[in-house]
Amino acid sequence: MTIYAIGDIHGFSAQLDRALDLVERDGGRDARIVFMGDYTDRGPDSRGVLDRLIGGLADGRNWVAIKGNHDRMFERFLTQGVENDDRIKSGLSWMNQRLGGPRTLGSYGLGGEDAAFLHSANGGIETLMSYEVDDTILDREELVMQARATVPQAHVQFLAQRPLWHREDGLLFVHAGIRPGIPLDRQDEDDLLWIREGWLEDTRDHGALVVHGHTALEFPEHYGNRINTDGGAGYGRDLVPVAIDEDGVFTLHPEGRAPLTAP
Structure with a gap:
């Protein structure tokens, strides 16, 4: 089965629509998609992004949407000021x-x-x-x-109920990353949402291929033990879906799949 990951959207609803269209062309309407968090902030239409995700989940789409640090900031402003x-x-x-x-x-x-x-x-x-x-x-x-x-x-x-991580088929989906060497059930929420130092430079096997976002790049990257799906849509770049299956890891484009390989 192919699992698709869509990285940080940051309020760019048109980019979300484009990414969903690419996934549907590749895997059909029932494709399994994990959204990596950071649905809000920076872009012009955070409301529209949340409407699309909430509507899709209500319609029974085969989607998982985890929480990002920007989603928590918005939630905390609303609920706690x-x-x-x-x-x-x-x-x-x-x-x-x-x-x-x-x-x-x-x-x-x-x-x-x-x-x-x-x-x-x-x-x-x-x-x-x-x-x-x-x-x-x-x-x-x-x-x-x-x-x-x-x-x-x-x-x-929706913001309050997002899980901090999702595990499936040898993959661990989490917004920012994990603290290496710490069991998943003992990870700190702040690390799962914010971590960079001590995580991005770690090359060890984490017991699962970790799929994350949070640290904006020019394009998604495969590092062998982790995949960063955040290609910088929050800074005006394209939102590029990632497909993972038994054939490998790929990015999706209007012309089709392109391999995303580790160095």
Whole structure:
């Protein structure tokens, strides 16, 4: 059986539609797809991306959608009013354009890319001072309340219910990666969503071929013990699906499959 992985989408619904079309051409409408997380932020249509995924799962599509760090940031803002994450060493707020929170809220009709006014204090931690929605200036608490009233509950539930990993047919799907040498049931959630250091340079066999995203590349890469599916769609590049089966690992393109081989 072929299993398809679609890396970080980051609010680019047109790229998601393109990727789904490529998968369907290769494997049919019932193709098994694992979505690697980071459905929101940076792109213009996070709402549309979530609508497509929620609708597909409700229709019984053969899909698995795991959680990414950006999905958790959006969820925490909605449910807890939290805009910072301890794993962001720069101290940037989720409301910073670089992380993409304003574009996500903008896809729900709440302001947009230039709506946030931020201030850095408390050792460089960036915080939201005000946010403009329809010529009205809101503080953070007011914005959280308006976001809770605007974002569909189905979207909040979808974000909250995403699994942190999925294991199938000798493959381990996880958003960022794993802490090498730690059993899966003892992995830290923050590592599964954020890890780079201590993971990307590790060449050992992890007991399964690990399929992940999170670290944006120019194009998906096969490293032998892991496959990085994040080809940088969040930065304007194409969202390239990866197909894995008994014949090998391939990327999908309008002209068909292309082998993705380890060095």
